[in-house]
Amino acid sequence: MASGAREMSGVSIRSVTKNYGGGTPNAVADLDLEIPEAEFLCLLGPSGCGKSTTLRMIAGLENLSSGEILIDGVTVDSVEKGIFVRPEDRNMGLVFQNYALWPHMTVEQNIEFGLKIRKIPQPERQRRIGEVASTLGIEQYRRRYPSEISGGQQQRVALARMIAVSPRIILLDEPLSNLDAKLRLDMRAELKRIHSELGSTFIFVTHDQWEAMTLATTIAVMNEGRLQQLGKPEDIYERPANRFVAEFVGTLPINIIEMADDGALKAWMSAYLSHLPVNPSEIASVGLRPQSLDLRPAGAADTPRCAATILDIVPTGGNWIVELDVGGERLLALSGDIDGLATGRQVTFTVDRKHVHLFDSGSSRINVV
Amino acid sequence: MIGNSAQARRPASGRAIDRLRYRTRTWLSEPTIVFGLLLSCLFAYFILAPVMMMLVDAITVDFADQNRAGGAEGAFTGYYLHRALASRISPYIFWTPLLNTAIVSFCVIAITLALGSLLGWLVSRTDLLGKRWFSTALVVPYMVPSWTFALAWLALFRNRKIGGLNSWVESLGFSPPDWLSYGIVPITIILALHYLPFVILLVGNALRQFDSQLEDSARSLGASPRIVAFRIVLPLLRPSIISAATLVFAKCLGDVGVTYILGVPVKVDLLATSLLRTISTGQDGMSAVIAGAIIILGAASVLIDMRLLKTAQRYVTIGAKGAIHRTVRLGRWQWPAVTFAAAVVFVSAVVPLFALFLTTVMRTPGIISAGNLTLEFWIGHDLDTTALRQGILLTGEFWVATWNTVWMVGVASVAAGLLGLFVGYVVVRSPVAAVAAFLKQVTFLPYLVPGIAFAAAYLSMFATPHGPIPSLYGTTAILVLALFASQMPFASRAGIAAMMQMGKEPEEAAKIAGAGWWRRAVAIVLPIHRGSLVSGILLPFISGIKGLSLVILLAVPGTDLLTTYAVRLVDYGYTQAANAVAIMICVVAFAGTWVVQKIGRSNLADGIGG
Ligand SMILES: Nc1ncnc2c1ncn2[C@@H]1O[C@H](COP(=O)(O)OP(=O)(O)OP(=O)(O)O)[C@@H](O)[C@H]1O
Numbered sequence: 001m002a003s004g005a006r007e008m009s010g011v012s013i014r015s016v017t018k019n020y021g022g023g024t025p026n027a028v029a030d031l032d033l034e035i036p037e038a039e040f041l042c043l044l045g046p047s048g049c050g051k052s053t054t055l056r057m058i059a060g061l062e063n064l065s066s067g068e069i070l071i072d073g074v075t076v077d078s079v080e081k082g083i084f085v086r087p088e089d090r091n092m093g094l095v096f097q098n099y100a101l102w103p104h105m106t107v108e109q110n111i112e113f114g115l116k117i118r119k120i121p122q123p124e125r126q127r128r129i130g131e132v133a134s135t136l137g138i139e140q141y142r143r144r145y146p147s148e149i150s151g152g153q154q155q156r157v158a159l160a161r162m163i164a165v166s167p168r169i170i171l172l173d174e175p176l177s178n179l180d181a182k183l184r185l186d187m188r189a190e191l192k193r194i195h196s197e198l199g200s201t202f203i204f205v206t207h208d209q210w211e212a213m214t215l216a217t218t219i220a221v222m223n224e225g226r227l228q229q230l231g232k233p234e235d236i237y238e239r240p241a242n243r244f245v246a247e248f249v250g251t252l253p254i255n256i257i258e259m260a261d262d263g264a265l266k267a268w269m270s271a272y273l274s275h276l277p278v279n280p281s282e283i284a285s286v287g288l289r290p291q292s293l294d295l296r297p298a299g300a301a302d303t304p305r306c307a308a309t310i311l312d313i314v315p316t317g318g319n320w321i322v323e324l325d326v327g328g329e330r331l332l333a334l335s336g337d338i339d340g341l342a343t344g345r346q347v348t349f350t351v352d353r354k355h356v357h358l359f360d361s362g363s364s365r366i367n368v369v
Numbered sequence: 370m371i372g373n374s375a376q377a378r379r380p381a382s383g384r385a386i387d388r389l390r391y392r393t394r395t396w397l398s399e400p401t402i403v404f405g406l407l408l409s410c411l412f413a414y415f416i417l418a419p420v421m422m423m424l425v426d427a428i429t430v431d432f433a434d435q436n437r438a439g440g441a442e443g444a445f446t447g448y449y450l451h452r453a454l455a456s457r458i459s460p461y462i463f464w465t466p467l468l469n470t471a472i473v474s475f476c477v478i479a480i481t482l483a484l485g486s487l488l489g490w491l492v493s494r495t496d497l498l499g500k501r502w503f504s505t506a507l508v509v510p511y512m513v514p515s516w517t518f519a520l521a522w523l524a525l526f527r528n529r530k531i532g533g534l535n536s537w538v539e540s541l542g543f544s545p546p547d548w549l550s551y552g553i554v555p556i557t558i559i560l561a562l563h564y565l566p567f568v569i570l571l572v573g574n575a576l577r578q579f580d581s582q583l584e585d586s587a588r589s590l591g592a593s594p595r596i597v598a599f600r601i602v603l604p605l606l607r608p609s610i611i612s613a614a615t616l617v618f619a620k621c622l623g624d625v626g627v628t629y630i631l632g633v634p635v636k637v638d639l640l641a642t643s644l645l646r647t648i649s650t651g652q653d654g655m656s657a658v659i660a661g662a663i664i665i666l667g668a669a670s671v672l673i674d675m676r677l678l679k680t681a682q683r684y685v686t687i688g689a690k691g692a693i694h695r696t697v698r699l700g701r702w703q704w705p706a707v708t709f710a711a712a713v714v715f716v717s718a719v720v721p722l723f724a725l726f727l728t729t730v731m732r733t734p735g736i737i738s739a740g741n742l743t744l745e746f747w748i749g750h751d752l753d754t755t756a757l758r759q760g761i762l763l764t765g766e767f768w769v770a771t772w773n774t775v776w777m778v779g780v781a782s783v784a785a786g787l788l789g790l791f792v793g794y795v796v797v798r799s800p801v802a803a804v805a806a807f808l809k810q811v812t813f814l815p816y817l818v819p820g821i822a823f824a825a826a827y828l829s830m831f832a833t834p835h836g837p838i839p840s841l842y843g844t845t846a847i848l849v850l851a852l853f854a855s856q857m858p859f860a861s862r863a864g865i866a867a868m869m870q871m872g873k874e875p876e877e878a879a880k881i882a883g884a885g886w887w888r889r890a891v892a893i894v895l896p897i898h899r900g901s902l903v904s905g906i907l908l909p910f911i912s913g914i915k916g917l918s919l920v921i922l923l924a925v926p927g928t929d930l931l932t933t934y935a936v937r938l939v940d941y942g943y944t945q946a947a948n949a950v951a952i953m954i955c956v957v958a959f960a961g962t963w964v965v966q967k968i969g970r971s972n973l974a975d976g977i978g979g
Pocket residue numbers: 020024027045046047048049050051052053054207
């Protein structure tokens with residue numbers, strides 16, 4: 001991230017802050033992101049965390065309050081240097097959440113518009129329109145107006161319009177959120193294919209972690225305008241940088257054990273941690289994913305294993321969510337089989353040490369070496 | 370890797386000068402702001418400056434009055450104020466017209482509110498027979514120029530006092546008394562008939578949105594129907610009633626045609642005709658004082674209305690969701706109600722239009738016999754009149770006036786419609802809030818200035834040369850400019866509403882596609898707003914065609930519009946010809962209204978007061 005970054009292609013976001021004014025808190029605060037070329041980056045975070053704002057700043061649709069943005073090594077925004085490159089000169093693709101097709105143009109004209117602006121001759125335009133239309137399966141709608149096709153088809157048109165000009169950087173703002181489950185699956189595959197074919201840099205905004213996990217080469221988790229963690233999908237899941245990421249990512253809510261509390265659970269956890277090479281006084285809380293809890297019927301409760309009572313068992317199609325009680329505190333576990341388990345039975349559980357997430361009083365991750 | 374740890378490296382941001390430089394760069398990266406500034410200058414010059422100039426005229430010495438006012442030209446003086454408000458002639462020039470204006474507008478408001486609320490309720494909340502038909506028919510008088518009613522009145526009730534043709538009543542052997550033929554009574558009746566549709570539309574619309582559950586819940590608490598009417602329904606209708614009343618008041622203040630035809634011959638003046646007289650006799654300072662008074666009254670009423678509306682807005686949405694609109698069964702009141710509505714349609718639309726038309730095909734009004742019927746006032750040759758010796762359709766001046774009307778009002782409406790859209794664009798998109806606010810206010814200003822006063826302002830600004838701009842008096846330019854400026858309130862409101870509705874995504878998508886500002890304007894923004902642009906042009910076009918108050922001061926015989934031509938014919942005593950022109954104007958206005966409703970994007974009620 002030092003001086004060498006200037007030659008780097010892709011997108012660099014440096015100390016970018018955005019405030020909409022009027023006494024609102026920063027929508028994006030001091031954001032640093034290096035997005036290498038051909039990356040598929042997902043911006044993931046809860047509603048209102050500043051994902052769209054970030055995307056719109058990269059596109060040039062929103063100005064910055066401070067910081068700078070570079071694209072392929074060229075500064076397109078810099079508050080300090082007074083540089084601003086207009087969105088129309090940035091040569092990007094952006095698919096809006098509501099598609100923003102032009103209602104007065106047919107599907108074909110929508111796709112053609114960007115090509116015309118790039119002064120591509122008529123025969124070449126027709127060839128490219130035909131190509132993207134067939135790739136995205138919208139050939140039969142070419143002469144229709146956006147109001148005459150379904151939401152899913154509109155979404156394909158929006159993608160086609162963007163792909164037709166083969167932009168180097170492609171920005172997608174929750175493009176799948178209006179689609180039904182089947183179409184989402186199709187479009188996800190489609191996006192992956194387009195990414196590998198075009199070799200462009202993708203920046204994809206979503207608040208759906210599953211979408212992020214399955215599509216991204218890198219995920220940036222944001223909260224309240226701040227970057228929480230940048231990493232590969234498995235890193236985000238297996239090594240959450242802080243409690244927010246640990247709690248936000250994962251289909252079942254992670255179990256958090258507060259070390260300041262009293263009780264059987266904390267006592268067991270303290271004993272468990274004493275076997276690890278960490279300073280117990282630093283640890284403020286511990287996170288255990290339900291998937292990593294290893295359940296056994298009854299048996300002896302020794303240090304690595306903790307005794308619990310089953311409160312409830314909920315089938316989820318192949319897996320079971322088991323609700324446990326440890327001295328009055330509740331815990332969730334996910335189990336692949338329930339042989340010998342039943343409501344009211346005594347069980348023991350433990351976790352593999354590599355699945356134990358430790359957080360300090362600032363909620364940051366403590367790594368166990 | 371973690372954003373929080375990068376804080377230490379934060380550059381020395383927050384330097385105000387850097388931020389300002391960057392901001393300016395982003396503003397100037399597209400011409401919206403430049404465009405906004407240009408529009409601001411344009412409207413400052415064509416709207417704000419004339420009104421200011423005229424108000425200044427009221428307190429500075431005019432060249433012609435240097436001796437009397439006792440000062441050099443342009444010096445400050447209270448002479449005109451004194452002369453208009455506290456001198457020997459002020460009763461004639463100001464106080465009596467003011468009193469007349471007050472009496473007429475008070476009566477008009479009372480009549481229209483009483484009849485209009487009842488009719489509005491009948492067509493919106495009851496099972497009145499032929500409800501749909503009535504709701505259109507009752508609005509017809511609004512589409513017809515107010516002064517055509519005055520012509521119709523004369524055709525029916527004129528007496529021999531002034532001379533000219535017999536009226537119908539006279540032909541039937543009666544001699545109508547003066548008070549019925551001319552003056553306050555007919556002026557009041559005609560203005561009331563003409564502005565009745567405002568009240569019907571506004572109250573009707575409000576009642577249509579009104580939730581019956583509100584009445585029901587009051588009833589279930591034990592309130593009697595009377596209490597419900599006075600404590601629940603009336604207070605909730607208050608905003609639209611007040612709106613209608615102030616609108617009618619502003620219109621009465623500015624309406625010059627009706628009084629010109631029915632009041633001036635017997636020396637009954639309202640403020641508007643008093644203004645007309647001071648201007649036509651070249652008393653600039655005096656006319657500025659009277660116009661100023663009209664502006665103050667007009668602006669005050671509109672501002673009071675807006676203030677009241679603002680507080681009312683908080684409860685207009687009541688019952689928007691899940692509202693129940695129960696229709697009131699009229700039962701045995703059905704026939705009285707139908708008769709009443711039909712009578713109003715008959716008196717306010719059928720009789721005047723029919724009387725006007727028949728006058729144009731009769732040699733002596735009111736006598737229906739084969740020998741008396743003639744088409745010569747339309748297509749005749751060698752009539753025994755002094756000047757107008759052929760039917761109106763064969764008269765060159767008529768076609769010149771028609772052509773003038775169409776092209777001048779057309780150019781003004783197209784310009785206003787387009788600029789209205791651009792104003793809307795700048796207001797919604799301008800990165801500088803001050804420019805947006807200024808544009809919004811300045812384009813709204815003509816709405817506060819009744820037509821005749823606005824025309825007076827145009828005269829005081831453009832009748833004399835200013836810098837590079839020569840005197841425009843007697844040119845078509847001054848007419849087109851005045852028409853254009855007076856249409857801006859409606860045009861810019863329509864433009865702002867349209868731009869707000871579009872949202873910014875379609876344009877942002879075009880930016881991303883690489884389209885520059887002009888390309889976006891031409892290929893995206895304008896086409897998307899084609900529909901609202903069409904009605905934003907047509908609605909002002911229709912009201913411009915029938916308008917008289919604005920142009921009566923500005924047109925000269927060479928630049929006549931249909932309306933001023935008709936009034937000139939009245940002046941010369943060519944009654945049939947004038948009526949024929951009036952009918953032609955109605956035809957054009959009806960056709961235009963029909964087109965607008967076919968295009969279907971706009972509601973007539975939206976155009977009210979525009
Ligand atoms: N034009 C604006 N003016 C003022 N505040 C805004 C504006 N746009 C966004 N915000 C605020 O900035 C913050 C971030 O908004 P943003 O749209 O980037 O969120 P997001 O992460 O995209 O959320 P979502 O998932 O709901 O789309 C929010 O608190 C929002 O209210």
